[in-house]
Amino acid sequence: MHDVSQRIVDIYDELTRSERRMADTILQAPDLVAELSATSLAARAGVSKATAARFFRRLGYAGARVARADARRSIDRDGREPEWRARFGTPRVSQAQHLTAEVQNLTRTIEQIRSDDLDSAIRAFALAEKIWVVGFGENYPLAHFARALLIRVKPDIRMIPIGGFSVPEEFASIRASDAVLALGVGRRTKSLRSVMASSRKADAHVTFITDQIAPVSEDAASVTLRCRTKGAGAFDSVVAPVSVLTYFCSSLALRIGEPALARLEYISQIHAEWAELAGDDF
């Protein structure tokens, strides 16, 4: 069966308020389930231990002990369970099912984002001298997308990694006046962690976009935006991350105001001029 975080996400909609408090604190740091007692988890979530006990039974475990044992096992084989394996059992996903899942992802994600988190991130990005967009592996397309939006609003957006250049050399020029957009949806790599750590060490602002399952290393990021990515089909969905990025960049543009507007118009004008020429692939 699934691991603890997965079980929580599965039945999240059905949880009561106190149970949701439990669920949230656990999703923030799933590893704690293995370390802490159910009692202290309850304290952490601000609910009674009775609720905690019930909660674990609600997740389908025989009791809190069993849950903890399972959590430990999940951590041991940290190599993640291939969930898509199970999804191949189902014959087909209907368009309706897909739509429902996506809407849920969006709704849950955006509802749960704290606007003051977003505000502080936007402030940092608006003032930043340079912006670094970081996305390894499967996050690379997301990074590309984010950069495409940001470059319309601010002039100096750099991508990591980029075209075979060595990361540390590129990254050496990061300053405290910079802001970093770190993308860690799905498989998170050591390089991402390294870049984020270096960024913090350089006192740069770090906004981290990730999924609900990711453990939160307290001060790894200045702001963490969690997205729900449960897909109905064979793959997880990045719709929520994409949407959050869009909203973020859009808000950033509005926040910056006139300079961003001027920039957008300038770009539009260049497009118009070039359109008269033969090649227009840009």
Next chain:
Amino acid sequence: MHDVSQRIVDIYDELTRSERRMADTILQAPDLVAELSATSLAARAGVSKATAARFFRRLGYAGARVARADARRSIDRDGREPEWRARFGTPRVSQAQHLTAEVQNLTRTIEQIRSDDLDSAIRAFALAEKIWVVGFGENYPLAHFARALLIRVKPDIRMIPIGGFSVPEEFASIRASDAVLALGVGRRTKSLRSVMASSRKADAHVTFITDQIAPVSEDAASVTLRCRTKGAGAFDSVVAPVSVLTYFCSSLALRIGEPALARLEYISQIHAEWAELAGDDF
């Protein structure tokens, strides 16, 4: 004060389960608040009328009537569409507005896609020898994303354009047994049209993903999938295209079946092996 959706988002965490059911159904179609009665909204959400009444009072309205009146006013105000220039006047697009817009995009898009269109595209892609993913300019991130999904399912996925290579030379090897995924959301370039034309001339299957505004060049593509991309903020939304791509690739994976599964597991295995080494940026 805020509009209905905004109020819901504001207190979402505090809602009880039934109230959340109400909240979810409303957030998925906020316009209905103005049209439908509180009673039918309750029915739609699967809760009692009493709950619906309480819910609106919970949102800060004097009663359901008042809420409905407010919803009507919100829609009237929303009627005139702000151009992206005008959007800079507004203080900020609320999370609720953004969410509403995104959900609308998704719903409209996916509902409207004909499943036999999709099926024929999937069939072509399943049988294709090589697959070409084409995305110029702002569609490049989308192309990257599509390729990332497809490469998990089939072995020979090629991207156009790629890293400074000349397009015609690369594209010369297209065959009738190939399939092309053409991405034309937003600004469409001449190069895209050229590539699509060449593809058709080579008798390859062409699936074209674009937005609603695109002109319908009848036989430019074998299958055309239209996405709604109207954004609430400064930028258009690619959530719908991303979602369609995800659904398409997911269905493709399920359609291919065992070989795709084997491939996915092989990839997962390689990931696991490499994870033990230092650098894991792939």
Next chain:
DNA sequence: CAAGAACGTTTCAAATCTGATCCTGAAAGT
């Protein structure tokens, strides 16, 4: 205007949720 329908509101009892308290058992210390 009267009758009726649809709707929203209120009431109330049942269902559910939740925390305080108590109980059991295991582990560690004496």
Next chain:
DNA sequence: ACTTTCAGGATCAGATTTGAAACGTTCTTG
């Protein structure tokens, strides 16, 4: 062996939630 301690489980009473039904109100229709 006895005590202590701590975690989990069970119980129960109080609080909250919830739907059914009764009750007004508004609107339509004849």
